[in-house]
Amino acid sequence: MKTKTNKKPIEKRSIKKKIIKPDVVNKYDGGSWAYSPKVRKHFFSPKNLLWENPKDADYDTDGVVGSPACGDVMRIWLNINPKKDTITDFKWRTFGCASAIAATSMLSVMVTEKKGMKIDKALAITPQDIIARLNGLPDRKIHCSVLGDKALRVAINNWFKKTGQLSRIVNEGERVVDPNTKVTEADIEEAVLEGARTLVAVQRRTKVGIGNPECLLRVEELIRFYREKYYGPDTE
Amino acid sequence: MKKRRVYLDNASTTPLDPRVLRAMEPYFLKDFANPSTLYEFGRIAQKAVRRSLEKIASVLNCLPEEFIFTGSATESDNLAIIGAAHEHKKEGNRIVISSLEHKGMLTACFALEKEGFEIIKLPVGKDGLVDPEEVRKNINDKTIIVSVTMADSETGTLQPISAIASIVKSFRENNGNKKLPYIHTDASQAAAYANIDVEKLGVDLMTLSAHKMRGPKGIGGLYVRRGVKLSPVIYGGGQQGGLRSGTENVPAIVGFGEAMRRNEIYKKKNSDHVKRLRDTLEKGIFKSIDKIVLNGHPIKRLPNFLNISVLDIEGESMLLELDEHGIMVNTGSACNSESLEPSYVLTALHNSYEFVHGSIRFTLGADTKSSDITHVLKLFPKIVERLRKISPLSLSINDKKTVSDPRAFVGGRTPHFLRKKSSP
DSSP, X not given: OHHHHHHHHHHHHHXXXXXXXXXXBOTTTXXXXXXXXXXXXXXXXXXXXXXXXXXXXXXXXXXXXXXXXXTEEEEEEEEEETTTTEEEEEEEEEESXXXXXXXXXXXXXXXXXXXXXEHHHHHTOOHHHHHHHXXXXXXXXXXXHHHHHHHHHHHHHHHHHHTXXXXXXXXXXXXXXXXXXXXXXXXXXXXXXXXXXXXXXXHHHHOTTTTOGGGHHHHHHHHHHHHHHHHOSOOO | OOXXXXXXXXXXXXXXXXXXXXXXXXXXXXXXXXXXXXXXXXXXXXXXXXXXXXXXXXXXXXXGGGEEEEXXXXXXXXHHHHHHHHHTTTTOOEEEXXXXXXXXXXXXXXXXXXXXXXXXXXXXXTTSOOOHHHHHHHOOTTEEEEEOOSBOTTTOBBOOHHHHHHHHXXXXXXXXXXXXXXXXXEOTTTTTTSOOOHHHHXXXXXXXXXXXXXXXXXXXXXXXXXXXXOOOSBOSSXXXXXXXXXXXOHHHHHHHHHHHHHHHHHHHHHHHHHHHHHHHHHHHHHXXXXXXXXXXXXXXXXXXXXXXXXXXXXXXXXXXXXXXXXXXXXXXXXXXXXXXXXXXXXHHTXXXXXXXXXXXXXXXXXXXXXXXXXXXXXXXXXXXXXXXXXXXXXXXXXXXXXXXXXXXXXXXXXXXXXXXXXXX
């Protein structure tokens, strides 16, 4: 009898130990503030980082988004295999916090793994894809990684222009709501889906309209549209 | 080998002095009673509170009755500003504060603004100093209270409190010897190293915090000069003259008094110690890294503060890299804050956002060793070099104005965290 009662709690304890908890938890919403091990790995040993300044001929195309005042700038350089229509090389540099650095690093891995990604597939990468591969980011950090996919699209469009594939250029005018931060309609939709229901909340995630207040009217329209689409009509 | 830990965030909080802990210990188990009671155990607790008050009063050069214990410096700031505003709302509606105030003050003022009070924020010079002349210009006979922090918690710049206080005093004298406006200072950051004699400073109200001077957390205090009238913020059983009801936190009060006493004894020694190490750190960093600027006043600054901005890289990345090497510091970067807004203190010093994002704060303490500084000086330049290689930026330090414009603010407009405030 005695041995039985002694054994049970020990078993319980060993099961409890297996549950890995994040080291810092937000006491208000239970979310983790700390970065996942994968984010840390990509921050401390980033992949495909461009260490030396490139010569013009080294890369087929490049693209840059962001602004130093807002705290995030990303620049990427690509090499493209025109026959297979794949991205063979993806180099980058990022000014920003750890999640911005890790997200660009992760994106470079996603694009170049398995002998390089098809351009059409690369154009469809969303911030959520990158975040999923990083095993998540703290909520308040999500806006940082938003820039990676935009920089990629800018670079690919530059490539289309360079090589005369004008029909393939994604008409950014249609998709992009704010030409400065390159925020698209899809980004607004995603932000609303993630719970940002006001302009301020959406701006916090996407930085849409920074330095470009002309687009805010359109942004507000979109927020209202998606809010009603996903959460039902506004009750006021 | 055990990983080396270097704690350089003493402005956030300091470790508890073991001797302070020992002084507190009896009041948890043995002498546990409520100091408001009359029997023997209660009298013991009452005596302990009284002794602590006397220790603090002797440092502040005030009467024990002029000091109120609160739960934190934030609560003290709230009591000072909201208490004064509510008590004197019939006599005026203007409140004058500096733009470097602690959040406990700023947020309370924001709430008062909604009630109809007029909040005037004094501008700050590039060197981090509030110009006393600005105080003179901004007070009128409707002003209830002036509050200027003794040292802000980002740069540790020491404000000319006694000069500001004498301006307020002469205004009162020329205005028919009225009691208003009061002059308040938040000395929670400064108290560990600066002189906090309330007569020398000439202040009517002063906020203090125990955990910034090796005392326990959860206990703060407010000096209230005799004759200064405040409305309470917390109502209840009428403890502490009715200004702050609630059973006194006896162990913490004992710890506060002991921390204050010990801090006063070692103030000079500790100041010299941290200043020597801070100067070594500062010189070492400026020698080995290019494109950095000092935030705050180069001389009129707390001896344990070093706040710098490193161009082209971002504060949170530096913080994480240093943390990986066991070095704990802080940053004013937006990425490190819940609101994703860069430090309002550093932006008040007319820094462009690129500089604020790259800011990093080292705050030393009495425990900091010379070898800690050597350790940081060995690692920090390497970390900066690595992060600069990751960054695509190459901003110029002499080009501060053009950095922010037009490249930084895309489209030449102010960014979201500024525009948000101007819109209703």
